Amino acid sequence: MRKKLxxxxxxxxxxxALAACxxxxxxxAPPVDDTPAAAAVKTGLAVITSIAxxxxxxxxxxVGQADSxxxxxxxxxxxxxVKCSIDQAQTKIEFGKDGKIVTPLDTVFVAKKEMGxxxxxxxxxxxxxxxxxxxxxxxxxxxxxxxxxxxxxxxNEEGVPTGSDLxxxxxxxxxxxxxxxxxxxGNAQPIGANADxxxxxxxxxxxxxxxxxxDEDGVAQAYTYYTATTFNAEGVITSSIIDASVTNINFNKExxxxxxxxxxxxTKNELGDGYGMRxxxxxxxxxxxxxxxxxxxxxxxxxxxxxxxxxxxxxxxxxxxxxxxxxxxxxxFTILEKAFSDAx
Numbered sequence: 001m002r003k004k005l006x007x008x009x010x011x012x013x014x015x016x017a018l019a020a021c022x023x024x025x026x027x028x029a030p031p032v033d034d035t036p037a038a039a040a041v042k043t044g045l046a047v048i049t050s051i052a053x054x055x056x057x058x059x060x061x062x063v064g065q066a067d068s069x070x071x072x073x074x075x076x077x078x079x080x081x082v083k084c085s086i087d088q089a090q091t092k093i094e095f096g097k098d099g100k101i102v103t104p105l106d107t108v109f110v111a112k113k114e115m116g117x118x119x120x121x122x123x124x125x126x127x128x129x130x131x132x133x134x135x136x137x138x139x140x141x142x143x144x145x146x147x148x149x150x151x152x153x154x155x156n157e158e159g160v161p162t163g164s165d166l167x168x169x170x171x172x173x174x175x176x177x178x179x180x181x182x183x184x185x186g187n188a189q190p191i192g193a194n195a196d197x198x199x200x201x202x203x204x205x206x207x208x209x210x211x212x213x214x215d216e217d218g219v220a221q222a223y224t225y226y227t228a229t230t231f232n233a234e235g236v237i238t239s240s241i242i243d244a245s246v247t248n249i250n251f252n253k254e255x256x257x258x259x260x261x262x263x264x265x266x267t268k269n270e271l272g273d274g275y276g277m278r279x280x281x282x283x284x285x286x287x288x289x290x291x292x293x294x295x296x297x298x299x300x301x302x303x304x305x306x307x308x309x310x311x312x313x314x315x316x317x318x319x320x321x322x323x324x325x326x327x328x329x330x331x332x333f334t335i336l337e338k339a340f341s342d343a344x
Contacts, residue, residue: 037194038194038196038197039076039077039194040192040194040195041075041082041190041193041195041197042075042076042189042190042191042193043072043074043189043192043193043199043228043230043239043240043241044071044072044073044074044075044184044185044186044187044188044189044228044241045070045071045072045073045184045201045226045227045228045241045243046070046071046180046183046184046186046187047069047180047226047243047267048068048176048179048183049067049068049069049245049247049265049267050066050067050265051064051065051066051249051259051263051265052067052261052262053065053067054220054249054257054259055257056251056255056256056257057095057096057097057251057254057256058097058255061094061095061097061102061255062095062096062251062255062256062257063092063094063095063220064093064210064220064221064222064249064251064257065090065091065092065093065249066089066090066091066222066224066247066249067088067089067090068088068090068091068222068224068245068247069087069088069176069177069180070086070087070088070089070180070201071084071085071086071177071180071181071183071184071201072084072085072184072199072200072228072229073085073181073184073185073188073199073228074188074195074197074199076195078146079146079147079185080144080145080146081142081143081145081146081147081150081181081185082143083143083198083199083344084139084142084181084199085139085199085200085201085228085342085344086135086136086139086181086201087111087114087132087135087201087203087342088111088112088131088135089111089112089203089222089224090109090111090112091109091205091224091247093220093221093222093249095212095213095218095220095251095255096255097255098253099213099251099252099253099254099255100212100213100218101212101218101220103210105207105210106208107206107207108205108206109204109205109206109207110203110204110205111203111204111205112131112132112135113132113136113201114203114338115132116130116132117130119131119132121134121172125171126171127168127169127171129169129171131172133169134169134172135172137166137169137170138166138170138177141153141166141169141170147181147185147186150178150181150182151178151182153166153174153178155174155175158173159173159174159175159176160173160174161174184228189241191239191241191299192230192238192239192299193238193239194230194238196233197230197231197232197238197239198230198231198343199228199230199343200227200338200339200341200343200344201226201227201228201339202225202226202227202229202334202335202336202337202338202339202340202341202342203226203335203338204224204225204331204334204335204338205222205223205224205225206331207220207221207223208223209221209223213251213252213253213255217250217252217258218251218253219248219250219251220248220250220251221247221248221249222246222249223245223247224244224245224247225242225243225244225331225332225334225335226243226244226245226267227240227241227242227243227332227335227338227339228241228339229241229336229339229340229343230343231340234302235302235340236300236301236302237299237301237302237336238299239299240295240298240299240336242291242294242295242332242335243267243268243269243288243291244268244287244291245266245267246268247265268288268291269288269292272288273286275287275288277327281326282326283324283326285326287327289324290325290326290327291332293321293324293325294321294324294332297320297321297324297325298336303336303337303340306333307333307337309329311329313328314328314329314330315329316329
C-alpha cells in the first residue's frame with residue numbers, strides 16, 4: 001500500500017512539473033498574410049467584322065476579304081478598363097475570273113499581332129511603327145479609362161488620334177478600336193478574373209470550306225476562332241470566353257462578288273440559336289452553349305492540362321465533357337495557347 005501511494009505521489013509531481021513547464025510556453029500564432037486580395041474584375045470579348053474590301057476578279061484575281069477586329073478587356077466594378085488587348089484577323093481569299101479559288105485551302109491565317117513586322121506597316125508608317133505596336137500602344141492608353149473617356153479621345157475626320165499624347169505612337173484609324181472596346185466592355189461578365197491576372201487574346205483562321213463557283217455561287221469562307229482568357233501568376237486560367245465567326249463572301253463563276261459588302265455580320269455567340277446547331281446536335285446544345293461549357297471547363301487548368309484534354313477526332317471523349325461539348329475543340333486548344341502567349 002505504501003509503495004502504491006508513493007508511486008502515485010511521484011506521478012503527480014511529474015505531471016505538475018510538466019504542466020508548469022508547458023504553462024510558461026506560448027503557442028506561436030500562424031503568420032498573417034496582410035496582402036490585400038486582388039479585386040474581382042469582369043472579362044469581355046468583342047468582334048467587329050467587315051467584308052467591305054472584297055473585290056471582283058478582273059485583270060487581277062478577285063478577293064474575298066474579311067477584316068475581323070477583336071478586343072479583349074478586363075473591367076472593374078466602376079467600369080474602368082483594367083487590361084486591354086487589340087488584334088485583327090485579316091483574311092484575303094483570292095479567286096479568279098473563272099470563279100475558281102486561287103488561295104490554297106490549307107492556308108492558316110494568323111492575326112496581325114502574331115504577324116508582327118511581317119504585316120509590313122512600319123515601312124509605310126510616318127512614325128515607323130508596325131500595326132501591332134500601334135494597337136498595343138492604344139490598348140495601353142485606354143487602361144484606367146472608362147468607355148465614355150475612350151469615346152472622348154480626339155480624332156480627326158479620318159479617325160486618326162490627334163492628341164499629343166497619342167500622335168507619336170498611333171497613326172492608324174482607331175474608330176473601330178473604340179467601337180470594339182465599347183462593345184467588349186458592354187459584354188464583360190464576372191466569370192472569375194482578378195485585377196492582377198494577365199489577359200490574353202487568341203485568334204486563328206482557316207479557309208478550308210471555301211469552294212469554287214459553278215452553277216451555284218462560290219464562297220470564300222473565313223472561319224475564325226477567338227478567345228479572351230485570363231491567367232493567374234501560376235499560369236492557371238481564371239476566366240475564359242470563346243467565340244467564332246464564319247464569314248462567307250460569295251462570288252459567281254465570272255468572278256464577281258455577289259455578297260452585300262455592307263452587311264452587318266455576327267459571331268456565333270451573337271447568333272445564339274440563330275446559328276442553328278441545336279437541332280443537329282446529339283446533345284441538343286447550340287454552338288454558343290458548347291463553347292461556353294468548354295470555356296468554363298478550362299478554368300482552373302494550365303495550358304498543358306488543356307492540351308491534355310482527351311479527344312477523339314477533335315471531339316472531347318472524357319465523361320466530364322462529352323455531355324456538354326460535341327463540337328471539335330482542337331482550334332479551341334490553339335487559341336487558348338495563343339492567348340497564353342499574348343497575355344500581359
